[in-house]
Amino acid sequence: MIIVPEKEIGALITRADAFTAVESVFASMAKRTATNFPVIREAIGHADALYGFKSGFDRAALNLGLKSGGYWPGNAAKGITNHQSTVFLFDADSGRCRAVVGGNLLTALRTAAAAAVSVAHLARRDSKVLGIVGAGHQAAFQLRAVAEQRGFERVVAWNRTASKLDGLAKAAGEIGLPFKAVSLEELGAQADVIVTITSSFEPVLLDRHVKPGTHLACMGTDTKGKQEVEAALVARATLFTDEVAQSISIGECQHAIADGSVTEGDVGELGEVINGDRPGRRAEDEITLFDGTGVGLQDLAVAGAVVDLAVEKGVALEVDLT
Structure with missing residues (x-):
């Protein structure tokens, strides 16, 4: 299993990479070759937090997985971002966990990329x-x-x-x-x-x-x-x-x-x-x-791109779970 720490992501993926990944997954969704699964998002009754899961599968890119995380409004006072998340990618052929990727920066990048894609086309x-x-x-x-x-x-x-x-x-x-x-x-x-x-x-x-x-x-x-x-x-x-x-x-x-x-x-x-x-x-x-x-497919798309880049540049951490 590959781990890409949050601290490495900023040096790996560009805004152009995120734009391409999000634009491609929107196109796949419209072609019905990619599917988002139902979202779970709930107030947890602690720290005023909202927590949940977004998941899906892109058959074209073979990105299968989920993002787990949410919004903790008190985090700014602790010196950390209010949005906290982690992306888990799974091998589509075996179901084994393929990668764990820090999701905080990726969430901001993919959200911004989605807005940018809309501006580019509309x-x-x-x-x-x-x-x-x-x-x-x-x-x-x-x-x-x-x-x-x-x-x-x-x-x-x-x-x-x-x-x-x-x-x-x-x-x-x-x-x-x-x-x-x-x-x-x-x-x-x-x-x-x-x-x-x-x-x-x-x-x-x-x-x-x-x-x-x-x-x-x-x-x-x-x-x-x-x-x-x-x-x-x-x-x-x-x-x-x-x-x-x-x-x-x-x-x-x-x-x-x-x-x-x-x-x-x-x-x-x-x-x-x-x-x-x-x-x-x-x-x-x-x-x-x-x-x-x-x-969820947006998160999987940018996380998949980051994993590929991390492997290519030699900054991915590999852990044997067997």
């Missing part, structure tokens, strides 16, 4: 202003990955606690983009692409905030009850997701489904756009929304 080509809603651990990853997909000229951002935007400002500066903290009203009026990456249980971005032609990547809602954007905004947009079943039950679309303003048939798979089986953006003034719920 955002207007002339998008110039990138808006970020939220300033948690994953926000800077989102900024860097999405900024590579269009010729953005500046970044505007909002967070409930404005002082936490310093990290985003630094990330924008590192890639040469001017940065400004703004109100939600200003953000919606200026941004051509908006990424929401919060853990909110009530809408932050409202329908009236968003102008025609915007692409939204809603990346924070992955649990029943969570909500980043107003249901009326979801109903106004053309909808795409990683997996429809998750989108309508634990994703951003759950609330519009519940109030009847959206039906399951209104939500398309981003993989279908990638494969050319569904149109993406059809008009310059159309609002497109990607509901990124996070699927």
Whole structure:
């Protein structure tokens, strides 16, 4: 069995690697050659934590396995990230454990890659202003990955606690983009692409905030009850997701489904756009929304890529379990 420690992953996988892995697995899902298994995600009744499993099997890449982990909101005070996870890969022919991979950085990279894939396929080509809603651990990853997909000229951002935007400002500066903290009203009026990456249980971005032609990547809602954007905004947009079943039950679309303003048939798979089986953006003034719920196959795809790279570069640890 191969072990790839968390500390080695940053030097192994690039944003381009993560983008390719996630784009490929979305395409496989739409072709029905890859399947996500039902998600288990529960409050454990301790440390205000959410814990669960995401798993699946990609028959094309032979990635079989699961990610175990969740969200511990008190971890920041301990000097560690709130998101904690580990990926387990299994040999598809024998069922033996093939690899154990640190999942914290990979979760941030694959989540950012999913947003970037949505921008690559759905955002207007002339998008110039990138808006970020939220300033948690994953926000800077989102900024860097999405900024590579269009010729953005500046970044505007909002967070409930404005002082936490310093990290985003630094990330924008590192890639040469001017940065400004703004109100939600200003953000919606200026941004051509908006990424929401919060853990909110009530809408932050409202329908009236968003102008025609915007692409939204809603990346924070992955649990029943969570909500980043107003249901009326979801109903106004053309909808795409990683997996429809998750989108309508634990994703951003759950609330519009519940109030009847959206039906399951209104939500398309981003993989279908990638494969050319569904149109993406059809008009310059159309609002497109990607509901990124996070699927286990994304984790397996990036973990599989990391294992291959670790073996190639000689940093994989091998353990005999027999």
